[in-house]
Amino acid sequence: MAMTHAAEGLDAPDIGVNRFAQIASLPVRQPILALSCALLLAFGVTAVVSPWITADPAALDPLNRLQPPSLAEPFGTDQVGRSVFARALVGTRVSLSVGIAVAVLTTLIGVCTGVIAGYFRSVDKIVMRAMDAVMAIPAILLAIALVALIGASPIVIVTAISLPEIPRMARVVRASVLSLRERVYVEAAITCGGRTVTILHRHILPGAAGPIMVQSTYVFASAMILESILSFLGAGTPPDVPSWGNMMSEGRQFLQIAPWILGFPALMLAMTVLAANLLGDVLRDLLDPSFAGGEMR
Protein backbone atom coordinates (compact mmCIF):
# COMPACT_ATOMS: atom_id res chain seq x y z
CA MET A 1 0.00 0.00 0.00
CA ALA A 2 2.79 2.32 0.86
CA MET A 3 4.48 1.68 -2.44
CA THR A 4 1.39 2.26 -4.58
CA HIS A 5 0.92 5.67 -3.10
CA ALA A 6 4.52 6.54 -3.81
CA ALA A 7 4.04 5.42 -7.37
CA GLU A 8 1.03 7.71 -7.78
CA GLY A 9 2.94 10.66 -6.50
CA LEU A 10 6.22 10.11 -8.22
CA ASP A 11 6.63 8.28 -11.44
CA ALA A 12 3.76 6.58 -12.76
CA PRO A 13 0.71 6.35 -14.73
CA ASP A 14 2.14 6.67 -18.19
CA ILE A 15 -1.28 6.47 -19.79
CA GLY A 16 -1.79 9.53 -21.93
CA VAL A 17 0.79 11.67 -20.15
CA ASN A 18 4.32 11.82 -21.34
CA ARG A 19 7.24 11.68 -18.99
CA PHE A 20 8.36 15.19 -19.80
CA ALA A 21 5.05 16.70 -18.70
CA GLN A 22 5.32 14.59 -15.55
CA ILE A 23 8.67 16.08 -14.67
CA ALA A 24 7.70 19.58 -15.81
CA SER A 25 4.69 19.63 -13.49
CA LEU A 26 6.72 18.35 -10.51
CA PRO A 27 7.42 21.83 -9.08
CA VAL A 28 3.66 22.41 -8.94
CA ARG A 29 2.66 19.05 -7.52
CA GLN A 30 5.57 18.66 -5.10
CA PRO A 31 7.15 22.09 -4.63
CA ILE A 32 9.26 21.07 -1.63
CA LEU A 33 10.49 17.91 -3.32
CA ALA A 34 11.45 19.88 -6.43
CA LEU A 35 13.11 22.64 -4.43
CA SER A 36 15.18 20.31 -2.24
CA CYS A 37 16.26 18.20 -5.22
CA ALA A 38 17.21 21.35 -7.14
CA LEU A 39 19.23 22.65 -4.18
CA LEU A 40 21.06 19.35 -3.67
CA LEU A 41 21.74 19.13 -7.41
CA ALA A 42 23.12 22.68 -7.39
CA PHE A 43 25.40 21.88 -4.47
CA GLY A 44 26.46 18.63 -6.14
CA VAL A 45 27.41 20.44 -9.35
CA THR A 46 29.21 23.09 -7.30
CA ALA A 47 31.20 20.39 -5.54
CA VAL A 48 32.29 18.84 -8.82
CA VAL A 49 33.16 21.95 -10.81
CA SER A 50 34.22 24.39 -8.06
CA PRO A 51 38.02 23.95 -8.46
CA TRP A 52 37.75 25.07 -12.09
CA ILE A 53 35.40 28.02 -11.72
CA THR A 54 36.67 29.80 -8.60
CA ALA A 55 39.80 31.64 -7.70
CA ASP A 56 42.49 29.74 -5.79
CA PRO A 57 40.98 29.19 -2.32
CA ALA A 58 44.44 29.19 -0.75
CA ALA A 59 45.69 32.41 -2.40
CA LEU A 60 46.71 34.91 0.27
CA ASP A 61 46.14 38.63 -0.16
CA PRO A 62 47.03 40.22 3.19
CA LEU A 63 46.44 43.75 1.89
CA ASN A 64 42.76 42.93 1.35
CA ARG A 65 42.12 41.02 4.56
CA LEU A 66 38.79 41.13 6.42
CA GLN A 67 37.06 42.94 3.55
CA PRO A 68 33.24 42.89 3.76
CA PRO A 69 31.23 41.31 0.92
CA SER A 70 31.44 43.31 -2.31
CA LEU A 71 30.85 42.78 -6.01
CA ALA A 72 34.37 41.48 -6.53
CA GLU A 73 34.27 39.29 -3.40
CA PRO A 74 30.62 38.33 -2.86
CA PHE A 75 31.36 36.65 0.51
CA GLY A 76 34.15 39.00 1.60
CA THR A 77 37.68 37.98 2.56
CA ASP A 78 39.09 36.32 5.67
CA GLN A 79 41.86 37.26 8.12
CA VAL A 80 44.63 36.56 5.59
CA GLY A 81 42.79 37.91 2.58
CA ARG A 82 41.60 34.61 1.14
CA SER A 83 38.35 34.65 -0.81
CA VAL A 84 35.55 33.34 1.42
CA PHE A 85 33.48 32.74 -1.71
CA ALA A 86 36.10 30.47 -3.30
CA ARG A 87 36.67 28.62 -0.03
CA ALA A 88 32.97 28.17 0.63
CA LEU A 89 32.40 26.74 -2.87
CA VAL A 90 35.36 24.38 -2.60
CA GLY A 91 34.21 23.46 0.92
CA THR A 92 31.12 21.90 -0.64
CA ARG A 93 33.34 19.00 -1.71
CA VAL A 94 34.28 17.92 1.81
CA SER A 95 30.77 18.12 3.22
CA LEU A 96 29.06 16.37 0.33
CA SER A 97 31.65 13.63 -0.04
CA VAL A 98 31.65 12.89 3.69
CA GLY A 99 27.83 12.95 3.67
CA ILE A 100 27.60 10.55 0.74
CA ALA A 101 30.32 8.21 2.03
CA VAL A 102 28.70 8.02 5.47
CA ALA A 103 25.25 7.46 3.99
CA VAL A 104 26.54 4.59 1.83
CA LEU A 105 28.58 2.95 4.61
CA THR A 106 25.79 3.33 7.19
CA THR A 107 23.22 1.95 4.79
CA LEU A 108 25.35 -1.08 3.90
CA ILE A 109 26.19 -2.03 7.48
CA GLY A 110 22.87 -0.90 8.97
CA VAL A 111 20.82 -2.86 6.44
CA CYS A 112 22.85 -6.03 6.98
CA THR A 113 22.59 -5.69 10.76
CA GLY A 114 18.89 -4.85 10.66
CA VAL A 115 18.04 -7.72 8.32
CA ILE A 116 20.00 -10.20 10.44
CA ALA A 117 18.37 -8.98 13.67
CA GLY A 118 14.90 -8.86 12.16
CA TYR A 119 14.95 -12.10 10.24
CA PHE A 120 17.05 -14.42 12.38
CA ARG A 121 15.34 -14.09 15.73
CA SER A 122 17.98 -16.04 17.64
CA VAL A 123 20.61 -13.32 17.32
CA ASP A 124 18.16 -10.41 17.59
CA LYS A 125 18.65 -9.77 21.31
CA ILE A 126 22.44 -9.75 21.17
CA VAL A 127 22.66 -7.58 18.06
CA MET A 128 20.14 -5.05 19.30
CA ARG A 129 21.76 -4.80 22.74
CA ALA A 130 25.04 -3.96 21.02
CA MET A 131 23.18 -1.32 19.02
CA ASP A 132 21.65 0.07 22.24
CA ALA A 133 25.14 0.37 23.68
CA VAL A 134 26.37 2.37 20.70
CA MET A 135 23.28 4.59 20.95
CA ALA A 136 23.99 5.23 24.62
CA ILE A 137 27.18 7.08 23.68
CA PRO A 138 26.45 10.55 22.29
CA ALA A 139 27.26 10.57 18.56
CA ILE A 140 29.48 13.64 18.74
CA LEU A 141 31.46 12.17 21.62
CA LEU A 142 31.94 8.82 19.92
CA ALA A 143 33.04 10.46 16.68
CA ILE A 144 35.53 12.92 18.18
CA ALA A 145 36.93 10.24 20.47
CA LEU A 146 37.59 7.89 17.56
CA VAL A 147 39.04 10.57 15.31
CA ALA A 148 41.24 12.06 18.04
CA LEU A 149 42.50 8.68 19.24
CA ILE A 150 43.19 7.06 15.89
CA GLY A 151 44.07 10.14 13.85
CA ALA A 152 42.13 12.18 11.31
CA SER A 153 42.30 10.48 7.94
CA PRO A 154 39.27 10.54 5.60
CA ILE A 155 38.59 6.84 6.26
CA VAL A 156 38.66 7.32 10.04
CA ILE A 157 36.41 10.38 9.83
CA VAL A 158 33.84 8.57 7.70
CA THR A 159 33.92 5.48 9.95
CA ALA A 160 33.69 7.56 13.11
CA ILE A 161 30.64 9.44 11.84
CA SER A 162 29.01 6.27 10.51
CA LEU A 163 29.35 4.26 13.70
CA PRO A 164 26.79 6.22 15.77
CA GLU A 165 24.41 6.35 12.79
CA ILE A 166 24.37 2.59 12.21
CA PRO A 167 22.06 1.65 15.13
CA ARG A 168 19.30 3.97 13.96
CA MET A 169 19.47 2.55 10.44
CA ALA A 170 19.52 -0.97 11.86
CA ARG A 171 16.44 -0.25 13.97
CA VAL A 172 14.49 1.13 11.02
CA VAL A 173 15.39 -1.89 8.87
CA ARG A 174 14.71 -4.36 11.66
CA ALA A 175 11.25 -2.90 12.25
CA SER A 176 10.40 -3.22 8.54
CA VAL A 177 11.77 -6.75 8.32
CA LEU A 178 9.84 -7.82 11.42
CA SER A 179 6.56 -6.83 9.83
CA LEU A 180 7.49 -8.04 6.33
CA ARG A 181 8.43 -11.55 7.43
CA GLU A 182 4.88 -12.06 8.71
CA ARG A 183 3.44 -11.33 5.25
CA VAL A 184 1.74 -14.21 3.46
CA TYR A 185 3.99 -14.04 0.39
CA VAL A 186 7.08 -14.39 2.55
CA GLU A 187 5.56 -17.36 4.34
CA ALA A 188 4.67 -18.84 0.98
CA ALA A 189 8.24 -18.40 -0.22
CA ILE A 190 9.55 -20.10 2.91
CA THR A 191 7.07 -22.95 2.54
CA CYS A 192 8.04 -23.46 -1.08
CA GLY A 193 11.58 -24.04 0.10
CA GLY A 194 13.08 -20.82 -1.19
CA ARG A 195 16.66 -20.23 -0.21
CA THR A 196 17.04 -17.74 2.65
CA VAL A 197 19.30 -15.48 0.60
CA THR A 198 16.76 -15.41 -2.21
CA ILE A 199 13.90 -14.64 0.15
CA LEU A 200 15.80 -11.78 1.75
CA HIS A 201 16.89 -10.43 -1.60
CA ARG A 202 13.64 -10.86 -3.55
CA HIS A 203 10.94 -10.47 -0.93
CA ILE A 204 12.21 -8.69 2.16
CA LEU A 205 14.63 -6.02 0.94
CA PRO A 206 12.39 -4.49 -1.75
CA GLY A 207 9.68 -4.01 0.87
CA ALA A 208 12.07 -2.24 3.19
CA ALA A 209 13.54 -0.05 0.44
CA GLY A 210 11.34 2.96 1.20
CA PRO A 211 12.23 3.39 4.88
CA ILE A 212 15.89 2.66 4.05
CA MET A 213 15.93 5.41 1.44
CA VAL A 214 14.32 7.90 3.83
CA GLN A 215 16.69 7.02 6.64
CA SER A 216 19.77 7.30 4.44
CA THR A 217 18.68 10.80 3.45
CA TYR A 218 18.57 11.71 7.14
CA VAL A 219 21.95 10.05 7.70
CA PHE A 220 23.39 12.10 4.83
CA ALA A 221 22.09 15.27 6.50
CA SER A 222 23.29 14.51 10.00
CA ALA A 223 26.68 13.28 8.74
CA MET A 224 27.34 16.71 7.27
CA ILE A 225 26.45 18.33 10.60
CA LEU A 226 28.73 15.95 12.49
CA GLU A 227 31.57 16.55 10.04
CA SER A 228 31.30 20.30 10.58
CA ILE A 229 31.25 19.83 14.36
CA LEU A 230 34.35 17.62 14.20
CA SER A 231 36.19 20.22 12.12
CA PHE A 232 34.93 22.97 14.37
CA LEU A 233 36.30 21.24 17.48
CA GLY A 234 39.61 20.70 15.72
CA ALA A 235 39.26 16.91 15.51
CA GLY A 236 38.18 16.58 11.90
CA THR A 237 39.34 17.48 8.43
CA PRO A 238 42.93 18.82 8.60
CA PRO A 239 42.91 22.63 9.00
CA ASP A 240 44.61 23.32 5.66
CA VAL A 241 41.69 21.80 3.75
CA PRO A 242 38.94 24.38 3.13
CA SER A 243 35.90 22.71 4.68
CA TRP A 244 32.91 24.57 6.07
CA GLY A 245 33.66 23.40 9.58
CA ASN A 246 37.27 24.61 9.37
CA MET A 247 36.19 27.97 7.96
CA MET A 248 33.68 28.46 10.78
CA SER A 249 36.27 27.41 13.33
CA GLU A 250 38.70 30.05 12.02
CA GLY A 251 35.97 32.63 11.65
CA ARG A 252 34.83 32.50 15.25
CA GLN A 253 37.62 34.80 16.49
CA PHE A 254 36.51 37.42 13.98
CA LEU A 255 32.78 37.11 14.66
CA GLN A 256 32.47 40.68 15.87
CA ILE A 257 34.44 42.43 13.13
CA ALA A 258 33.94 40.05 10.20
CA PRO A 259 30.83 37.91 10.68
CA TRP A 260 30.84 36.89 7.01
CA ILE A 261 33.79 34.52 7.52
CA LEU A 262 31.63 32.35 9.76
CA GLY A 263 28.25 33.32 8.35
CA PHE A 264 28.53 32.22 4.72
CA PRO A 265 29.84 28.70 5.30
CA ALA A 266 27.21 28.35 8.04
CA LEU A 267 24.52 29.42 5.58
CA MET A 268 25.74 26.99 2.90
CA LEU A 269 25.87 24.13 5.40
CA ALA A 270 22.41 24.94 6.75
CA MET A 271 20.96 25.07 3.22
CA THR A 272 22.49 21.73 2.22
CA VAL A 273 21.38 19.97 5.39
CA LEU A 274 17.95 21.59 5.20
CA ALA A 275 17.52 20.41 1.60
CA ALA A 276 18.45 16.86 2.59
CA ASN A 277 16.14 16.87 5.62
CA LEU A 278 13.24 18.26 3.58
CA LEU A 279 13.84 15.62 0.90
CA GLY A 280 13.73 12.95 3.60
CA ASP A 281 10.49 14.34 5.05
CA VAL A 282 8.79 14.53 1.66
CA LEU A 283 9.89 11.01 0.73
CA ARG A 284 8.66 9.69 4.06
CA ASP A 285 5.26 11.33 3.69
CA LEU A 286 4.94 10.03 0.13
CA LEU A 287 5.92 6.50 1.11
CA ASP A 288 3.76 6.33 4.19
CA PRO A 289 0.97 8.90 4.25
CA SER A 290 -0.23 7.75 7.67
CA PHE A 291 2.85 9.39 9.18
CA ALA A 292 2.41 12.65 7.29
CA GLY A 293 3.81 15.49 9.31
CA GLY A 294 6.38 13.95 11.50
CA GLU A 295 7.17 11.56 14.26
CA MET A 296 10.27 10.07 15.77
CA ARG A 297 13.29 9.50 13.66
Place this chain on the structure above:
Amino acid sequence: MTGYVVGRLFAAIPVLLAVAVFVFLLLSLVPGDPAVLIAGDFASPPQVEAVRQALGLNLPLLPRFLAWAGRILSGDFGLSLFSRIPVSQLVAQRIEPTLLLSLMTITIAVVVAVPLGLVAAYRPRGLVARLTMAGAVLGFSLPVFVVAFALVYTLALGLHWFPVQGYKPLSQGMLACLHSLVLPAISLSFLYIALIARVTRAAVLEVLREDYVRTAHAKGLAARKIIARHVLSNAAVPIITVVGIGFAALLGGVVVTETVFSIPGLGRLTADSILRRDYPVVQALILLFAFVYVVVNLVVDILYAVVDPRIRY
Protein backbone atom coordinates in the same frame (compact mmCIF):
# COMPACT_ATOMS: atom_id res chain seq x y z
CA MET B 1 5.18 -2.53 39.37
CA THR B 2 8.24 -3.74 41.33
CA GLY B 3 8.70 -6.61 38.90
CA TYR B 4 8.59 -4.20 35.98
CA VAL B 5 11.18 -1.88 37.56
CA VAL B 6 13.52 -4.75 38.39
CA GLY B 7 13.15 -6.09 34.86
CA ARG B 8 14.10 -2.71 33.41
CA LEU B 9 17.07 -2.47 35.77
CA PHE B 10 18.40 -5.80 34.59
CA ALA B 11 17.89 -4.84 30.95
CA ALA B 12 20.16 -1.82 31.47
CA ILE B 13 23.11 -3.90 32.70
CA PRO B 14 24.07 -5.54 29.37
CA VAL B 15 23.99 -2.13 27.68
CA LEU B 16 26.35 -0.65 30.25
CA LEU B 17 28.58 -3.70 30.02
CA ALA B 18 28.77 -3.35 26.23
CA VAL B 19 29.65 0.35 26.61
CA ALA B 20 32.37 -0.57 29.09
CA VAL B 21 33.86 -3.13 26.69
CA PHE B 22 33.79 -0.54 23.94
CA VAL B 23 35.45 2.15 26.06
CA PHE B 24 38.06 -0.36 27.18
CA LEU B 25 38.85 -1.38 23.61
CA LEU B 26 39.11 2.28 22.62
CA LEU B 27 42.48 2.50 24.35
CA SER B 28 43.79 -0.48 22.43
CA LEU B 29 42.93 1.32 19.17
CA VAL B 30 45.43 4.01 20.06
CA PRO B 31 48.69 3.59 18.22
CA GLY B 32 51.61 2.97 20.59
CA ASP B 33 52.17 1.34 23.95
CA PRO B 34 49.53 2.35 26.54
CA ALA B 35 52.01 1.88 29.42
CA VAL B 36 54.37 4.46 27.86
CA LEU B 37 51.44 6.81 27.29
CA ILE B 38 50.18 6.58 30.85
CA ALA B 39 53.62 6.78 32.46
CA GLY B 40 54.32 10.00 30.59
CA ASP B 41 57.09 11.31 28.37
CA PHE B 42 59.72 11.56 31.09
CA ALA B 43 59.30 8.13 32.66
CA SER B 44 62.30 5.82 32.82
CA PRO B 45 61.94 2.24 31.52
CA PRO B 46 61.58 0.83 35.09
CA GLN B 47 58.80 3.34 35.79
CA VAL B 48 57.01 2.30 32.57
CA GLU B 49 57.40 -1.32 33.65
CA ALA B 50 55.92 -0.46 37.07
CA VAL B 51 52.88 1.16 35.43
CA ARG B 52 52.51 -1.87 33.19
CA GLN B 53 52.52 -4.15 36.24
CA ALA B 54 50.22 -1.93 38.31
CA LEU B 55 47.57 -1.59 35.61
CA GLY B 56 47.92 -5.18 34.49
CA LEU B 57 48.80 -4.12 30.94
CA ASN B 58 51.03 -7.18 30.55
CA LEU B 59 48.05 -9.49 31.03
CA PRO B 60 45.98 -10.97 28.20
CA LEU B 61 42.87 -9.04 27.09
CA LEU B 62 40.22 -10.66 29.28
CA PRO B 63 42.02 -10.50 32.67
CA ARG B 64 43.10 -6.97 31.78
CA PHE B 65 39.47 -6.00 31.14
CA LEU B 66 38.37 -7.56 34.42
CA ALA B 67 41.11 -5.73 36.33
CA TRP B 68 40.14 -2.47 34.65
CA ALA B 69 36.42 -2.97 35.26
CA GLY B 70 37.16 -3.84 38.88
CA ARG B 71 39.02 -0.56 39.39
CA ILE B 72 36.20 1.39 37.70
CA LEU B 73 33.58 -0.26 39.90
CA SER B 74 35.55 0.68 43.00
CA GLY B 75 35.60 4.29 41.78
CA ASP B 76 39.24 4.37 40.70
CA PHE B 77 39.40 5.93 37.23
CA GLY B 78 43.16 6.51 37.35
CA LEU B 79 45.13 9.72 37.03
CA SER B 80 44.73 12.33 34.35
CA LEU B 81 47.73 12.12 32.00
CA PHE B 82 47.70 15.89 31.62
CA SER B 83 47.26 17.23 35.15
CA ARG B 84 48.13 14.13 37.23
CA ILE B 85 44.99 14.72 39.31
CA PRO B 86 42.70 11.74 39.99
CA VAL B 87 40.12 11.62 37.20
CA SER B 88 37.21 11.31 39.63
CA GLN B 89 38.26 14.57 41.33
CA LEU B 90 38.68 16.34 37.98
CA VAL B 91 35.23 15.22 36.88
CA ALA B 92 33.58 16.17 40.18
CA GLN B 93 34.87 19.75 39.87
CA ARG B 94 33.19 20.12 36.49
CA ILE B 95 29.74 18.69 37.17
CA GLU B 96 27.92 21.83 38.36
CA PRO B 97 27.80 23.90 35.13
CA THR B 98 26.92 20.89 32.98
CA LEU B 99 24.16 19.76 35.30
CA LEU B 100 22.62 23.24 35.44
CA LEU B 101 22.97 23.70 31.68
CA SER B 102 21.25 20.37 30.96
CA LEU B 103 18.42 21.03 33.40
CA MET B 104 17.86 24.50 31.98
CA THR B 105 17.90 23.18 28.41
CA ILE B 106 15.37 20.44 29.14
CA THR B 107 13.12 22.90 30.94
CA ILE B 108 13.21 25.42 28.08
CA ALA B 109 12.70 22.65 25.52
CA VAL B 110 9.70 21.06 27.23
CA VAL B 111 8.06 24.38 28.12
CA VAL B 112 8.37 25.65 24.53
CA ALA B 113 7.93 22.45 22.54
CA VAL B 114 4.94 20.76 24.18
CA PRO B 115 2.53 23.73 23.79
CA LEU B 116 3.77 24.30 20.22
CA GLY B 117 3.21 20.67 19.34
CA LEU B 118 -0.20 20.74 20.98
CA VAL B 119 -1.36 23.82 19.07
CA ALA B 120 0.11 22.44 15.85
CA ALA B 121 -1.95 19.28 16.28
CA TYR B 122 -5.15 21.11 17.18
CA ARG B 123 -4.94 23.54 14.27
CA PRO B 124 -3.00 21.56 11.66
CA ARG B 125 -3.47 24.20 8.96
CA GLY B 126 -2.93 27.21 11.22
CA LEU B 127 -0.01 29.60 11.26
CA VAL B 128 1.45 28.16 14.49
CA ALA B 129 1.43 24.67 13.00
CA ARG B 130 3.18 25.76 9.83
CA LEU B 131 5.78 27.81 11.67
CA THR B 132 6.40 25.01 14.17
CA MET B 133 6.91 22.39 11.51
CA ALA B 134 9.14 24.66 9.43
CA GLY B 135 11.08 25.61 12.56
CA ALA B 136 11.45 21.94 13.46
CA VAL B 137 13.11 21.08 10.13
CA LEU B 138 15.37 24.09 10.62
CA GLY B 139 16.18 22.92 14.15
CA PHE B 140 17.34 19.56 12.75
CA SER B 141 19.41 21.26 10.08
CA LEU B 142 21.47 23.76 12.06
CA PRO B 143 24.57 22.56 13.90
CA VAL B 144 24.43 23.68 17.53
CA PHE B 145 27.42 26.01 17.20
CA VAL B 146 25.82 27.87 14.29
CA VAL B 147 22.75 28.58 16.43
CA ALA B 148 25.09 29.56 19.24
CA PHE B 149 27.04 32.04 17.13
CA ALA B 150 23.86 33.53 15.65
CA LEU B 151 22.59 34.14 19.20
CA VAL B 152 25.95 35.52 20.35
CA TYR B 153 26.10 37.86 17.36
CA THR B 154 22.61 39.26 17.86
CA LEU B 155 21.82 39.06 21.59
CA ALA B 156 25.29 39.36 23.10
CA LEU B 157 27.44 41.38 20.68
CA GLY B 158 24.52 43.35 19.22
CA LEU B 159 22.10 43.99 22.06
CA HIS B 160 24.41 43.29 25.03
CA TRP B 161 21.64 41.41 26.83
CA PHE B 162 23.83 38.46 27.72
CA PRO B 163 27.54 37.83 28.20
CA VAL B 164 29.36 36.62 25.07
CA GLN B 165 30.91 33.72 26.96
CA GLY B 166 31.98 32.52 30.38
CA TYR B 167 30.22 30.99 33.36
CA LYS B 168 29.38 32.38 36.80
CA PRO B 169 29.30 29.58 39.40
CA LEU B 170 26.30 29.18 41.67
CA SER B 171 28.40 30.49 44.57
CA GLN B 172 28.33 33.94 42.91
CA GLY B 173 24.58 34.05 43.13
CA MET B 174 21.76 32.14 41.53
CA LEU B 175 20.61 34.87 39.14
CA ALA B 176 24.07 35.70 37.81
CA CYS B 177 24.67 32.00 37.25
CA LEU B 178 21.42 31.41 35.37
CA HIS B 179 21.96 34.60 33.36
CA SER B 180 25.32 33.29 32.16
CA LEU B 181 23.65 30.06 31.02
CA VAL B 182 20.71 31.54 29.08
CA LEU B 183 22.38 31.72 25.66
CA PRO B 184 24.04 28.29 25.88
CA ALA B 185 20.77 26.74 27.04
CA ILE B 186 18.76 28.34 24.23
CA SER B 187 21.23 27.22 21.57
CA LEU B 188 21.30 23.73 22.99
CA SER B 189 17.51 23.53 23.27
CA PHE B 190 16.97 24.28 19.56
CA LEU B 191 17.38 20.70 18.37
CA TYR B 192 15.57 19.37 21.41
CA ILE B 193 12.58 21.66 20.80
CA ALA B 194 12.41 20.47 17.20
CA LEU B 195 12.45 16.84 18.31
CA ILE B 196 9.87 17.21 21.09
CA ALA B 197 7.52 19.48 19.13
CA ARG B 198 7.33 17.02 16.24
CA VAL B 199 6.69 14.05 18.47
CA THR B 200 4.14 15.95 20.56
CA ARG B 201 2.27 16.96 17.42
CA ALA B 202 2.25 13.41 16.06
CA ALA B 203 1.23 11.89 19.40
CA VAL B 204 -1.55 14.42 19.98
CA LEU B 205 -2.86 13.97 16.42
CA GLU B 206 -3.03 10.26 17.12
CA VAL B 207 -4.93 10.74 20.39
CA LEU B 208 -7.34 13.28 18.90
CA ARG B 209 -8.63 10.56 16.56
CA GLU B 210 -9.61 8.34 19.50
CA ASP B 211 -13.23 7.73 20.39
CA TYR B 212 -12.84 8.80 24.00
CA VAL B 213 -11.80 12.29 22.94
CA ARG B 214 -14.87 12.61 20.74
CA THR B 215 -17.00 11.33 23.61
CA ALA B 216 -15.49 13.88 25.96
CA HIS B 217 -16.25 16.65 23.47
CA ALA B 218 -19.75 15.31 22.93
CA LYS B 219 -20.59 15.29 26.60
CA GLY B 220 -19.58 18.96 26.72
CA LEU B 221 -16.36 18.76 28.73
CA ALA B 222 -14.34 21.99 28.62
CA ALA B 223 -11.52 21.93 26.07
CA ARG B 224 -8.92 22.63 28.76
CA LYS B 225 -10.06 19.62 30.77
CA ILE B 226 -10.02 17.40 27.71
CA ILE B 227 -6.45 18.44 26.95
CA ALA B 228 -5.25 17.84 30.48
CA ARG B 229 -7.16 14.66 31.31
CA HIS B 230 -7.50 12.86 28.02
CA VAL B 231 -5.12 14.20 25.41
CA LEU B 232 -1.89 14.99 27.24
CA SER B 233 -2.01 12.04 29.58
CA ASN B 234 -2.44 9.68 26.65
CA ALA B 235 0.15 11.40 24.48
CA ALA B 236 2.63 11.45 27.35
CA VAL B 237 4.38 8.16 26.62
CA PRO B 238 5.86 9.11 23.22
CA ILE B 239 6.71 12.59 24.52
CA ILE B 240 8.59 11.21 27.53
CA THR B 241 10.29 8.68 25.26
CA VAL B 242 11.66 11.32 22.96
CA VAL B 243 12.85 13.41 25.90
CA GLY B 244 14.86 10.37 26.98
CA ILE B 245 16.18 9.52 23.51
CA GLY B 246 17.04 13.15 22.85
CA PHE B 247 19.16 13.16 25.97
CA ALA B 248 22.07 11.60 24.05
CA ALA B 249 21.94 14.46 21.56
CA LEU B 250 21.81 16.89 24.47
CA LEU B 251 24.93 15.44 26.09
CA GLY B 252 26.72 15.52 22.75
CA GLY B 253 25.60 19.11 22.24
CA VAL B 254 26.99 20.01 25.67
CA VAL B 255 30.50 19.24 24.36
CA VAL B 256 30.08 21.77 21.56
CA THR B 257 28.12 24.41 23.47
CA GLU B 258 30.51 24.51 26.40
CA THR B 259 33.40 24.92 23.98
CA VAL B 260 31.69 27.80 22.18
CA PHE B 261 30.74 29.61 25.41
CA SER B 262 33.91 28.68 27.38
CA ILE B 263 31.93 27.02 30.16
CA PRO B 264 34.18 24.96 32.44
CA GLY B 265 31.91 21.92 32.51
CA LEU B 266 32.13 18.25 31.61
CA GLY B 267 31.64 18.96 27.90
CA ARG B 268 34.57 21.33 27.77
CA LEU B 269 36.63 18.84 29.77
CA THR B 270 35.71 16.16 27.24
CA ALA B 271 36.71 18.24 24.22
CA ASP B 272 39.95 19.34 25.89
CA SER B 273 40.85 15.83 27.08
CA ILE B 274 40.22 14.31 23.68
CA LEU B 275 42.43 16.90 21.98
CA ARG B 276 45.12 16.43 24.66
CA ARG B 277 44.81 12.63 24.29
CA ASP B 278 44.18 12.32 28.00
CA TYR B 279 42.86 8.77 27.70
CA PRO B 280 41.83 8.00 31.31
CA VAL B 281 39.71 11.16 31.42
CA VAL B 282 38.16 10.40 28.01
CA GLN B 283 37.30 6.87 29.12
CA ALA B 284 35.77 8.06 32.37
CA LEU B 285 33.70 10.76 30.63
CA ILE B 286 32.35 8.47 27.92
CA LEU B 287 31.39 5.97 30.61
CA LEU B 288 29.77 8.71 32.66
CA PHE B 289 27.78 10.13 29.72
CA ALA B 290 26.62 6.66 28.68
CA PHE B 291 25.73 5.86 32.29
CA VAL B 292 23.67 9.06 32.62
CA TYR B 293 21.94 8.31 29.32
CA VAL B 294 21.07 4.78 30.42
CA VAL B 295 19.84 6.00 33.82
CA VAL B 296 17.71 8.73 32.23
CA ASN B 297 16.13 6.18 29.93
CA LEU B 298 15.60 3.84 32.86
CA VAL B 299 13.73 6.63 34.62
CA VAL B 300 11.76 7.15 31.40
CA ASP B 301 10.84 3.46 31.33
CA ILE B 302 9.67 3.66 34.92
CA LEU B 303 7.71 6.84 34.20
CA TYR B 304 5.85 4.94 31.48
CA ALA B 305 4.41 2.66 34.08
CA VAL B 306 3.40 5.63 36.22
CA VAL B 307 1.83 7.55 33.33
CA ASP B 308 0.26 4.59 31.58
CA PRO B 309 -0.82 1.74 33.87
CA ARG B 310 -1.32 -0.53 30.85
CA ILE B 311 2.46 -0.82 30.47
CA ARG B 312 3.12 -2.72 33.70
CA TYR B 313 3.43 -6.02 31.92
